[in-house]
Amino acid sequence: MRYLFFVSWLRAREKKIADRTDIDRMIGASILEESFKVLNDTDYAPFISNKNYEDIEDIIEEERGDLRRTFERLGLEKSASEFIFLKDDLILLSGYLKEKFFGKGEKKENALTKKYPEIIKEVEKRSFNSPEEIDDYIIEDYFQKAINFCRKIKEKEASGFLRNYWQKIKISKGNPEERDGVLVEMEDKIIEKSRECISGILPILSFFIKKRRAEYFIRTVFSAKRIGLNISETPDLINKKRTI
DSSP states (O other), X not given: OTTHHHHHHHHHHHTTSOOHHHHHHHHHOSSHHHHHHGGGGSTTGGGOTTOOGGGHHHHHHHHHHHHHHHXXXXXXXXXXXXHHTHHHHHHHHHXXXXXXXXXXXXXXXOHHHHHOHHHHHHHHHHTOSSHHHHHHHHHHHHHHHHHHHHHHTTOHHHHHHHHHHHHHHHHTTTOHHHHHHHHHHHHHHHHHHHTTOSSSSHHHHHXXXXXXXXHHHHHHHHHXXXXXXXXXXXXXXXXXXXXX
């Protein structure tokens, strides 16, 4: 059965993803050092030696890179690995493009700008009028690549599921709030549907959705605490689910 081993492996690893209990402990800690110690109980534990709360971004990136390399060592085919990390790659690329053309993101040239030159050329050619239009294009590219990959590996359920939500995304074009709501709904459904699966691509996607959300929560907690913001008085910061 396709990806049976990887689904089992990720579900075991999923137990160490920072959850609501961990986030509440980070929020409740009186000092940043105590919040940082909570990471010892998560899947970031192997990456925090000789680091502190100022190194959160480096820790997140190091863990993500290690996961990618681990997939390669375990024998996951390259096309599947690239698909699994596709959304993460495109989110980073979107930030670069928005900064390059509108000064609305993080201009950080890296391997991604070389990996997806066709996307950069297309954005240059289309002459978008706003950062939101770049997000729309990046999301469009993601769905096209994701649907094509699922078709190629004959994941009919996943392919149909993505096509259904791609149609909803098209309807919401031009309305970022509605679009993001559709993406959050899709991610929630992937997590829900993956519980019934013992193999296939949906449980793997579910793992990475949970990882992205945990990363957002961790970044939010430490960013807020650095500037002295009381998160308990602004719950929307931590309750909001993130998409692109």
